[in-house]
Amino acid sequence: MVESPEFAKKTDSELVELTLENQDNFLYIVNRYETKLLHFIRRISNVSLDEARDLLQEVFIKVYQNLNDFNPSLKFSSWIYRITRNHVISHYRKNKNKPILLAAEINEEALNNLSSEFDIDKKIDQQILKQSIDGILNQMDNRYKEVIVLKYFEEKNYQEISDIIKKPTGTVATYLNRGKKQFKEKFK
Amino acid sequence: MTEQIGEKILEKIKEGHIKPKPRWEFLLKNYVTWAIFAIAILIGSQATGVMIFMMNHTEWEDYIQQESFPQQILMNLPFFWLVVLIIFIAVAFYNIKHTKQGYKHSPLIIVLLSIIISLAIGTIVYATGGGERLEDIFYRRVGFYQQIMRQSGRMFINPEQGRIAGVIIEITPDSVIVEDFQGNIWKIVTSTENLILGQRVHILGNMLPDQQFETQIIKPHFRPFRPPKNPCLDPQICPGPPPMPGL
Numbered sequence: 453m454v455e456s457p458e459f460a461k462k463t464d465s466e467l468v469e470l471t472l473e474n475q476d477n478f479l480y481i482v483n484r485y486e487t488k489l490l491h492f493i494r495r496i497s498n499v500s501l502d503e504a505r506d507l508l509q510e511v512f513i514k515v516y517q518n519l520n521d522f523n524p525s526l527k528f529s530s531w532i533y534r535i536t537r538n539h540v541i542s543h544y545r546k547n548k549n550k551p552i553l554l555a556a557e558i559n560e561e562a563l564n565n566l567s568s569e570f571d572i573d574k575k576i577d578q579q580i581l582k583q584s585i586d587g588i589l590n591q592m593d594n595r596y597k598e599v600i601v602l603k604y605f606e607e608k609n610y611q612e613i614s615d616i617i618k619k620p621t622g623t624v625a626t627y628l629n630r631g632k633k634q635f636k637e638k639f640k
Numbered sequence: 641m642t643e644q645i646g647e648k649i650l651e652k653i654k655e656g657h658i659k660p661k662p663r664w665e666f667l668l669k670n671y672v673t674w675a676i677f678a679i680a681i682l683i684g685s686q687a688t689g690v691m692i693f694m695m696n697h698t699e700w701e702d703y704i705q706q707e708s709f710p711q712q713i714l715m716n717l718p719f720f721w722l723v724v725l726i727i728f729i730a731v732a733f734y735n736i737k738h739t740k741q742g743y744k745h746s747p748l749i750i751v752l753l754s755i756i757i758s759l760a761i762g763t764i765v766y767a768t769g770g771g772e773r774l775e776d777i778f779y780r781r782v783g784f785y786q787q788i789m790r791q792s793g794r795m796f797i798n799p800e801q802g803r804i805a806g807v808i809i810e811i812t813p814d815s816v817i818v819e820d821f822q823g824n825i826w827k828i829v830t831s832t833e834n835l836i837l838g839q840r841v842h843i844l845g846n847m848l849p850d851q852q853f854e855t856q857i858i859k860p861h862f863r864p865f866r867p868p869k870n871p872c873l874d875p876q877i878c879p880g881p882p883p884m885p886g887l
Binding site: 482516620621622 | 648
């Protein structure tokens with residue numbers, strides 16, 4: 453099912469309501485978020501693409517089961533990212549895997565964001581830069597790495613990050629500052 | 641990929657007859673979390689009320705000045721109620737953190753607010769006499785608490801230095817029998833006005849032979865919040881009703 457122009461205009465909250473009326477409409481939510489969430493899963497875990505797809509399916513099932521818990525005062529994207537993050541963490545705990553970032557998931561946009569934030573010379577070969585950033589992020593504390601991924605890769609603001617990781621915005625700011633400091637130190 | 645994953649998910653949902661959980665389930669969970677928070681704060685407030693009562697109404701602090709500072713703290717601080725307060729503040733904190741908006745607030749603010757609310761309600765509990773009643777009920781009915789209070793009382797006891805602490809187990813017109821917190825029985829010759837059976841008291845005086853004690857001061861362990869309406873609980877001591885004023 454390709455998203456029809458009529459459904460493309462619907463807000464996330466409207467799609468939730470429509471899904472609760474007819475489960476087939478859930479496909480529109482899946483369409484809207486699957487690519488973003490697949491990237492997010494790969495950025496915060498060390499799973500293969502196939503495993504990430506399996507995780508994504510489980511995430512969407514969970515989202516469907518919990519649709520009635522969605523509170524419109526929260527952004528739907530924050531809510532769905534939160535469910536994804538929690539699912540990846542519980543998967544990680546079950547399998548005792550250390551989440552790491554994959555260089556393949558550092559796209560052009562994320563690279564630009566990071567370059568301007570951390571004064572990285574853009575003339576450096578992009579492939580080397582990606583590997584370097586990948587290596588640094590892998591060495592960082594998970595909580596700092598997570599907020600850096602959400603801020604510079606997923607382009608979420610403080611409030612959204614706070615809603616996703618369920619920490620006060622002040623804590624998000626602290627994690628981000630410490631993360632940036634750690635990143636800069638390692639990048640030197 | 642879109643077609644595959646989306647269709648697969650929908651297929652799974654249909655095959656597994658998966659349904660969204662009902663809204664009431666989430667609402668109930670949220671209400672229960674808030675209710676546990678409220679109950680925890682109320683229990684913490686009761687503990688605070690008792691602590692305020694105990695710290696304001698202890699009568700022996702003037703007589704233990706010669707004890708070491710740690711011993712004075714051990715005798716005076718209401719540890720049991722402090723632990724109860726800490727436990728229930730922790731329960732309140734855990735529950736508020738698990739409400740939908742709980743994560744937005746700093747842990748320090750939540751703990752401070754919980755303490756302030758407990759203090760405010762605790763002050764009301766104390767001011768209405770609830771702290772005294774609760775302490776007394778615990779002493780009479782909770783063995784573990786009684787043991788803690790007796791242990792604290794034992795530290796006061798030193799008959800050679802003229803100090804006894806215990807419970808009144810018998811009252812006669814001119815004396816009381818006191819079982820001290822070490823289990824010794826003492827006959828205390830004293831005026832029995834305002835003394836009650838079962839009351840915890842501390843006594844200052846001089847030790848006499850035959851487990852007798854000459855009393856200089858006998859005071860309840862906790863100064864009553866209000867004077868007892870009928871201090872005489874034993875009909876043998878005061879069989880008739882008190883005379884009417886002016887008659």
